[in-house]
Amino acid sequence: MRRCHGLAEKIKVAVAGNPNVGKTTIFNALTGARQKVGNWPGVTVEKKVGTKKHKGHVLEIVDLPGTYSLTAYSADEVVARDYILDENPDVVMQVLDSTNLERNLYLTSQLLEMGTNLILALNMSDRAEMRGDDIAIQRLESLLGVSAIKTVANEGTGIEALLDSIVNKTENKPPKPHEIGYGKGVEEKICALEEILGYDQELSKHYPLRWLSVKLLEGDENALSKLSSSNIKGKVHDYLSDFDNEEYEVEMADKRYEFIGTLLPQVCTTCAEDVSPSDMVDKVVTNKYLGIPIFLTLMWGMFELTFAFATPFMELIDMFFGWLAGAVTSNIETAWLASLLGDGIIAGVGAVLLFVPNIFILFFAIALLESSGYMARAAFIMDKLMYTMGLQGKSFIPMLMGFGCSVPAIMATRTLEDEKDRLITMLVTPFMSCGARLPVYILLAGTFFGRQAGSVIFGLYVLGILVAIVSAKLFRTFLARGQPSPFIMELPPYTKPLLKDSLRHMWNEGYLYLRKVGTVIIGGVVLIWLLAYFPQGAEYGSAGSLIGSLGKLLEPLVAPLGFDWKIAVALVFGFVAKEIVVGSLGTLYGTGGGEALSSALMADPGFTPAIALGLMVFTLLYVPCIGAVAVIKKETGSWKWMFFQAAYSTAVAWILALVTVLVGKMIL
Amino acid sequence: MTSRMPLTMFPSGQTCRICDVCAGKGLKRRLVEMGLTPASIIQPLGCNRGSFLVSINGTRYALGKGMASKIMVQPVYEEVSRFG
Numbered sequence: 072m073r074r075c076h077g078l079a080e081k082i083k084v085a086v087a088g089n090p091n092v093g094k095t096t097i098f099n100a101l102t103g104a105r106q107k108v109g110n111w112p113g114v115t116v117e118k119k120v121g122t123k124k125h126k127g128h129v130l131e132i133v134d135l136p137g138t139y140s141l142t143a144y145s146a147d148e149v150v151a152r153d154y155i156l157d158e159n160p161d162v163v164m165q166v167l168d169s170t171n172l173e174r175n176l177y178l179t180s181q182l183l184e185m186g187t188n189l190i191l192a193l194n195m196s197d198r199a200e201m202r203g204d205d206i207a208i209q210r211l212e213s214l215l216g217v218s219a220i221k222t223v224a225n226e227g228t229g230i231e232a233l234l235d236s237i238v239n240k241t242e243n244k245p246p247k248p249h250e251i252g253y254g255k256g257v258e259e260k261i262c263a264l265e266e267i268l269g270y271d272q273e274l275s276k277h278y279p280l281r282w283l284s285v286k287l288l289e290g291d292e293n294a295l296s297k298l299s300s301s302n303i304k305g306k307v308h309d310y311l312s313d314f315d316n317e318e319y320e321v322e323m324a325d326k327r328y329e330f331i332g333t334l335l336p337q338v339c340t341t342c343a344e345d346v347s348p349s350d351m352v353d354k355v356v357t358n359k360y361l362g363i364p365i366f367l368t369l370m371w372g373m374f375e376l377t378f379a380f381a382t383p384f385m386e387l388i389d390m391f392f393g394w395l396a397g398a399v400t401s402n403i404e405t406a407w408l409a410s411l412l413g414d415g416i417i418a419g420v421g422a423v424l425l426f427v428p429n430i431f432i433l434f435f436a437i438a439l440l441e442s443s444g445y446m447a448r449a450a451f452i453m454d455k456l457m458y459t460m461g462l463q464g465k466s467f468i469p470m471l472m473g474f475g476c477s478v479p480a481i482m483a484t485r486t487l488e489d490e491k492d493r494l495i496t497m498l499v500t501p502f503m504s505c506g507a508r509l510p511v512y513i514l515l516a517g518t519f520f521g522r523q524a525g526s527v528i529f530g531l532y533v534l535g536i537l538v539a540i541v542s543a544k545l546f547r548t549f550l551a552r553g554q555p556s557p558f559i560m561e562l563p564p565y566t567k568p569l570l571k572d573s574l575r576h577m578w579n580e581g582y583l584y585l586r587k588v589g590t591v592i593i594g595g596v597v598l599i600w601l602l603a604y605f606p607q608g609a610e611y612g613s614a615g616s617l618i619g620s621l622g623k624l625l626e627p628l629v630a631p632l633g634f635d636w637k638i639a640v641a642l643v644f645g646f647v648a649k650e651i652v653v654g655s656l657g658t659l660y661g662t663g664g665g666e667a668l669s670s671a672l673m674a675d676p677g678f679t680p681a682i683a684l685g686l687m688v689f690t691l692l693y694v695p696c697i698g699a700v701a702v703i704k705k706e707t708g709s710w711k712w713m714f715f716q717a718a719y720s721t722a723v724a725w726i727l728a729l730v731t732v733l734v735g736k737m738i739l
Numbered sequence: 740m741t742s743r744m745p746l747t748m749f750p751s752g753q754t755c756r757i758c759d760v761c762a763g764k765g766l767k768r769r770l771v772e773m774g775l776t777p778a779s780i781i782q783p784l785g786c787n788r789g790s791f792l793v794s795i796n797g798t799r800y801a802l803g804k805g806m807a808s809k810i811m812v813q814p815v816y817e818e819v820s821r822f823g
Contacts (some may be wrong), residue, residue, distance in 0.1 A: 174796070320764065321767065357787050455804075557805045558806060561773060
């Protein structure tokens, strides 16, 4: 373990812990506003890194993905473990849920075995106290030889003490690895392995040998791979081949729990049996008959509210941009510049900014549901349905996140242990209607379906889910055969949704949207403007302009659906970002966004409600935006799957839009 | 040991004890790490279209049917009467 000399050297702190214990809340409280999200070279999973100055030291704090143990199953667990093992952080801070010490201490026992410089943050200590648990913290510290601090992360309790403790830890001498006795038989094997491993100098330098021996006995593949280039590899294999490590594995896990079992009564006395209100809520929410209707009602309510609350704000934004575009065009004399600013940038960006209130409200509602603990129940409720379609309940979480944005949702598939589950989930997640498609729906549904707009939009979301599920079934049958991996998930207790966190989440997501407006979308609308303005002499955005020629070229592709060249152009640019579909329609109709565009669409005889519905369906399903396509390439590591997803989704979009238009023509 | 049965067949609302997990190595370990250790007391809270909700020490887990059918349990009162 490295010691910290002077001010310049950073103290590396890893924040580890089980899922749902409040790691990220602690991380945010520790680092304040300085956190950034970074992709690390060589690993595929995200860790959050933040820095904090405390008492003259610079702390580099890394928030690791949640993990139950240091035996890695899924992509994000591998990251947590490799970071601790290979990056050798100066301090490992384990965040524990004080109300569930037994399970959380399992990870603690492994961290101790590894010889990490450990600090325990006993989080949610208020809840434990309310329940009647009394945790003797000093006793815990002396029994384990670590520092422990009670925290209530969302109130900021204990954060200063944690920071002090980190600094103290690095200034004092490093700990010696803690040993759990595994009983005579196993201990003999561990000793023998340690001796063999000791012949490899390099190995002894990098890893605690006892820990490595324990892992080898457990048959841990990752540990075996550490030996791949070692000259003692053969000896270890010979030694291990003599017995059945499955037996040892279970035995050792038992011993760890035994160790915890003797530890717990000494440090924690529980007075009350936990009769939690969660049980009662769960009885209703996860009920066999009520579960799905409640889920659908919540979702439908969310979109209705989004629509209702946002409308007045949208009207204000629309009025402002209408006024601004008018003021600019009438005050600038250079015709092309006036057109670029007025028809291009202001109209295009305005058409997209119009939806900021919707995006913010939708993200706020999703964050409320997430932080209340409901979303995990949704996975449980959907498990059966997911299973029949060849996936497991856990796949539903990335898919739900897809309602926000496909990019983080595709990355969230890393929590799935099984590679096939993961691939299928990644391929179908873009069918979940992301926030960027919402502007298109709001414009078209609002224009053509008036008071039913909320229901139409809700229907599109449901259609997205259905297409995702049917596609998953197809992929499972034809591409990635096999059973979905068994579903097991811990459900967090219900909590009062944290307003502050939800607002922060809303702002973070909303900010991404705003930033996209500032970069990708301005670029897109300027390009569209250029194509619409030239060649000189042609009327702006008319069939004679460059964009018109492009549209005419593409028109045959979408003509069977009843789409004209304007829609063809809008869809092509929608590949950059789906919001641009709205912006480019604004340009092509020469109106900008908002009311004026609505009226122009209504007035266009080629744009019927059936066409509008077909266009919405097409926008929902066709190739996701360039960002999502890129992340599919990155996460699957394969061009093949990327192109497959793009081609498949576009084909599905084409067929279903055709059906929609044909049926729509008959009934609308 | 006549009353051993898969969790899927155990009536909800009663308390039982995990006696064995008939699963492969990886899965077995996974369960242990998540806190579903042999001999732990488990309360089935209900079943939703084939998925099971159980509580161990106040922590709730969702289990798919496949998983639940591999967990062998026995009712707790049986044991009391056997030993008591």
